[in-house]
Amino acid sequence: MKAKSLYQRRLVNFIMLSITAGCALFSFLVLVMLIIALCKNGYPALTKTFFTALPAPPGVDEGGVSNALQGSIKMILFSALIGVPTGILAGLYIGELARNTRKADFVLNACGILSGTPTIVTGLFVYTLIVIPSGHFSGFAGITALTLIIIPVTARITAEILVQSSTAMREAAFALGASQWNVTFFVLLRAVRSGLASAILLTIARISGETAPLLFTALNNNYEADSLSQPTASITVTIFQYALSPFAERNDIAWGAALLLTLFILAVTLIARYTGKPQYLSRPLR
Amino acid sequence: MNTKAFDTNNTYIEVQNVDFFYGKKQVLFNNCLTHRKNSILALIGPAGAGKSTHLRLYNRLFDLHKDRHAQGAVYIDGINILDQKYDLIKLRKNVGMIFRQPTPFPMSIFENIAYGIRLHYKLTKSTLAERVRVALETVLLWNEVKDRLNGHAYKLTPAQQQLLCIARSIAIDPELILMDEPTAEIDAISAGKLEDLIGTLKKKYTIIIVPQNLQQAARVSDFSIFFNDGRIVEAVPTNQLFTNPTNKQTEDYITGRSV
Amino acid sequence: MRYKTVHTMNNLLTAHFRHLSTSEKILRILCIASVFIIFFVICGIISSLLYYSAPALKQFGLSFLFSRSWNPGTIQFGALTSIYGTMATTLIASIIALPISIMAALYISEFSHPVISRFFGTVIEILSAIPSVIYGLWGLFVLVPVMSSLVQPLLQALCGSLPFFKGALNGLGILTAGIILAIMIIPFTINATRQILDKVPSEIKDASYSLGATQWETIHALLLRFCSPGILGTCLLGVSKALGEAVAVAFVIGNKHIISLSLFSSGNTIGSTLVNEFVEAPDKLHRSALIELGLVLFIITVGVHTIARLWLRKINVVSGVE
Numbered sequence A: 001m002k003a004k005s006l007y008q009r010r011l012v013n014f015i016m017l018s019i020t021a022g023c024a025l026f027s028f029l030v031l032v033m034l035i036i037a038l039c040k041n042g043y044p045a046l047t048k049t050f051f052t053a054l055p056a057p058p059g060v061d062e063g064g065v066s067n068a069l070q071g072s073i074k075m076i077l078f079s080a081l082i083g084v085p086t087g088i089l090a091g092l093y094i095g096e097l098a099r100n101t102r103k104a105d106f107v108l109n110a111c112g113i114l115s116g117t118p119t120i121v122t123g124l125f126v127y128t129l130i131v132i133p134s135g136h137f138s139g140f141a142g143i144t145a146l147t148l149i150i151i152p153v154t155a156r157i158t159a160e161i162l163v164q165s166s167t168a169m170r171e172a173a174f175a176l177g178a179s180q181w182n183v184t185f186f187v188l189l190r191a192v193r194s195g196l197a198s199a200i201l202l203t204i205a206r207i208s209g210e211t212a213p214l215l216f217t218a219l220n221n222n223y224e225a226d227s228l229s230q231p232t233a234s235i236t237v238t239i240f241q242y243a244l245s246p247f248a249e250r251n252d253i254a255w256g257a258a259l260l261l262t263l264f265i266l267a268v269t270l271i272a273r274y275t276g277k278p279q280y281l282s283r284p285l286r
Numbered sequence B: 001m002n003t004k005a006f007d008t009n010n011t012y013i014e015v016q017n018v019d020f021f022y023g024k025k026q027v028l029f030n031n032c033l034t035h036r037k038n039s040i041l042a043l044i045g046p047a048g049a050g051k052s053t054h055l056r057l058y059n060r061l062f063d064l065h066k067d068r069h070a071q072g073a074v075y076i077d078g079i080n081i082l083d084q085k086y087d088l089i090k091l092r093k094n095v096g097m098i099f100r101q102p103t104p105f106p107m108s109i110f111e112n113i114a115y116g117i118r119l120h121y122k123l124t125k126s127t128l129a130e131r132v133r134v135a136l137e138t139v140l141l142w143n144e145v146k147d148r149l150n151g152h153a154y155k156l157t158p159a160q161q162q163l164l165c166i167a168r169s170i171a172i173d174p175e176l177i178l179m180d181e182p183t184a185e186i187d188a189i190s191a192g193k194l195e196d197l198i199g200t201l202k203k204k205y206t207i208i209i210v211p212q213n214l215q216q217a218a219r220v221s222d223f224s225i226f227f228n229d230g231r232i233v234e235a236v237p238t239n240q241l242f243t244n245p246t247n248k249q250t251e252d253y254i255t256g257r258s259v
Numbered sequence C: 001m002r003y004k005t006v007h008t009m010n011n012l013l014t015a016h017f018r019h020l021s022t023s024e025k026i027l028r029i030l031c032i033a034s035v036f037i038i039f040f041v042i043c044g045i046i047s048s049l050l051y052y053s054a055p056a057l058k059q060f061g062l063s064f065l066f067s068r069s070w071n072p073g074t075i076q077f078g079a080l081t082s083i084y085g086t087m088a089t090t091l092i093a094s095i096i097a098l099p100i101s102i103m104a105a106l107y108i109s110e111f112s113h114p115v116i117s118r119f120f121g122t123v124i125e126i127l128s129a130i131p132s133v134i135y136g137l138w139g140l141f142v143l144v145p146v147m148s149s150l151v152q153p154l155l156q157a158l159c160g161s162l163p164f165f166k167g168a169l170n171g172l173g174i175l176t177a178g179i180i181l182a183i184m185i186i187p188f189t190i191n192a193t194r195q196i197l198d199k200v201p202s203e204i205k206d207a208s209y210s211l212g213a214t215q216w217e218t219i220h221a222l223l224l225r226f227c228s229p230g231i232l233g234t235c236l237l238g239v240s241k242a243l244g245e246a247v248a249v250a251f252v253i254g255n256k257h258i259i260s261l262s263l264f265s266s267g268n269t270i271g272s273t274l275v276n277e278f279v280e281a282p283d284k285l286h287r288s289a290l291i292e293l294g295l296v297l298f299i300i301t302v303g304v305h306t307i308a309r310l311w312l313r314k315i316n317v318v319s320g321v322e
C-alpha cells in the first residue's frame, strides 16, 4: 500500500490555485481597463455644454447631449413606472394567486421565453406594432419596448422571491382571517420589500443600457423632442451612433456619455446590492 | 471554574487553555482537558454552549474559514496540532469526523468510500475493493449493500448513510474519530444500533462525541465534559456524572433545571 | 390580554374582508391582465415577425437560410453569412469565456480568502451590469488597435500558415467580435456558476476536507461532479446571451456579408446586420428579409435559452442541488 506524496498533492493544489486565481485576476483586470479607458476618454468630455447643449452639426465643437439625457430619463422613468407594477402583478399571479398550480408554471415558462428573447427582437416587434402603423419612430415606441423588457424580468423575480418567502407567515396571516388583498400587500410584499426593491433597481440598471431596441423604436433626434410621439434621442443610441461617426468631437462625446451611463448604472447596482440581501460571512454551525 | 480532567498516565489528547473566536466574538474560554486512548469522551451541555465548536478544534476544520481562530494548544499524541506549521492533510487523515447530517457524496456507495482512500493512497483495484469491503464490514453495512455497491449513496436510508460516512472515515485509518450528534437525524432503532457500533469502535479508535442527549452520553461514553457558555464546567467519568455531580451547574442541567 | 388583541385584530380583519372583496376582485383582474400582457407579447412577437417576413419567405423560401448573397441592389437576400457569423462569434466567445469563467468562479467561491472573495464577487457583479454598448465602444477604441498592432500580427507570425489567420490586419473582424462577446459574458457566467457552486451544502464540503482532501481535490473529485450539470446549464445560458447580442458586435465585426475561414476577415452576425441596416432599409423586401433574420435569431436564441432553462430545472429536482 503506497501513500501518495503529500508534496505532490500540495503542488497540484497550488498550481490549480494559481490558474484559477489568474482567471479571476484577468476578469478583474478587464474591468479595471474598461474603467480606466472610460475615465480617461470620458471625463474630459463631461463639460457644461455636454449637459446643456443640443447636438451640434458634425465637425462643430460646441455640441452636447441634453436632449438625449432628457430622452433617456423620460423613457426609463415611464417604462419603469408602467413595467414594474405590471411585472409585480404578474409575479403575484405566479407566486401567490396561482401558487404551485400548472397555470403558474405555464406563465413562468412564458416569462422564461420572454427573458430569453434577444432585446433586439423585442425592438423589432415594437417596430412592427407601433412604428409601422403610426408611420414614424417615437418616444412612445421606445417606452413600449423598454416596458416589454422589464415586465417578464420583474415577474420572474417577484415570483421567485414570493415562492422562497415563508409559507408559515402566509398561513398565519390567512389563519387570522385576512383577505388575499391584505395578505398580499400588508404581509407578503412588505416582508419581501427589500429584496424586491433591489431586484427592481437592478432591472432599471439593465434597461438603461439597452441600445438596439431603442434604435428601432425611438431612434434619435438632433433636437429636443416636443412630445413623446416624436423620435426621441437617448444616451445609448447616441453612444452607438457617435462612436461610429468619423468626427473626433463626436467620438469624445460618445465616451463622455458612456462614462455617465456607467456611473449611473454602477450607482444603481451598488445601491441595489446594499438594500437587498443581508450579507453573512459564514453560516452558524448546527 | 475550569478543571483539568482525569489525570491518567496514558494521556492521548491534552487541551491546554484554548480560546476560540468567530471573528471578534469569543465562544470558547480557556478550555482544558485530557483524554486517554481507546475510550469515549462525551461533550455535553446546553445548545450554543460551544460543543460543536470545541469538537472542530481537533481536526482544525475551522481553518476552512479565515475569520475563525483558536489560541492555546491541543496536543494529540504529544504534538500540538494548533501549531500553524502542523500538516493539515496529515492531521485530517488521522482524525475522522462524522457530522450531524449524514454527508454521503453524490456518487455510488463504493465511490464514496474509495474517495477518501484514493486521496491518500495509490492502490490497485483489488486492494481498493478489499479495503472498501473491510470498512463496510466494520460498520456492519456490508451485508446490506454488498449487492449494490454501484448504487447511488443517496438511495440509502439516513441511518445507512450515516454508517456509510463512518465507514468512509475509518477506511483511511484514523486514530481519533469526532462525532457531532451522529444520531440526531436518524430513527431511534437505528440510533440504538449505531450506539452499539460506537461501543465496539472504541477498541480500535479513540472517540470524542457530542451525544444527542444525556441518556446517550450515559450509554456510550466513558468520560463526560460538561460545557456551559464556552467554558468547561466539569469533567468526570460518566458514571459519576449522574450519581454524584460535584458541580451545581451540572446538577441543574442533569436534573432538567435551567442552568 | 393576549386573547383580546387577537380578537380585535380578527374583527378588524373580518371587517376588512367584507369591505375589500371588490378590491380583491380588482387585484385578481389586474394580475390576470398583467399575465395576459405576457402572452400577448409572445404571440405578438411570433405573429408579427411571421407576418412581416412573409414577403421574403414567399420570395426566397427555404433557400433564404442557405444563400450567401445579400445584395439590396439586386434585391437578393440570403441569411447564411449572418447565421455563420453569429455561430462563429459565439463559438469563439464560448471557447474563451467558459473555461475562464468556470475557473474564476472556482477561485472566488472555493480558493480565495473571504475578503478577496467578496471583493471579486462585487466587482464581477458590477461588471455584469455594464451594458453591451459600452463593451462595444471599448472594443472599437481600445481593443481593435491592440488587435491590429499586437494580437493579429502575433497570431499570424505563430501560425500564419493556417487559413484562420490570413487577411488584412485591421483589427476588426470575427475574432475581435468573439473576444468582445467573451469579455461580455464572462461576468455573467462567473456569477451564474458561483450561484451553482454556492448551492453545494457546506456539510458536504466539510466532510471532504475532514477526510484530508486539499481544496483542489475537493473541487475536482466532489464539487465539479456535483455541479457539472448545473454549470453546463449556466454555460448554455451564457451562449444564448452571446447569440442574441447585437450592438457590441456591430462595433467591431466590420459588417460585410461574406463568409471567410479567416478569423481576421470582416463579417456580420444577425444582430449586427439588423442594427446596421434596419433603420435605413427603404425597400420593402429588404425590410422583410431583415425581419425574417430577426425571426431566425428569435428561434435560435430562445431555443438555446429554453433548453438551458428546462435543463437547470430538471437537474435541480434530480441531483438534489436545491
Ligand SMILES: Nc1ncnc2c1ncn2[C@@H]1O[C@H](COP(=O)(O)OP(=O)(O)O)[C@@H](O)[C@H]1O
Pocket: A282, A283, A284, A285, A286, B022, B025, B027, B045, B046, B047, B048, B049, B050, B051, B052, B053, B054
Ligand atoms: N459561524 C458562526 N459564526 C459566529 N458565531 C457562531 C458560528 N457558529 C456558532 N456560533 C456561536 O458559537 C456558540 C457555540 O456554538 P456551537 O458550537 O454550535 O454550540 P453547540 O454545538 O454546543 O450547540 C454559539 O453561541 C453560536 O451562536
Ligand SMILES: [Mg+2]
Pocket: A285, A286, B051, B052, B053
Ligand atoms: Mg452543535
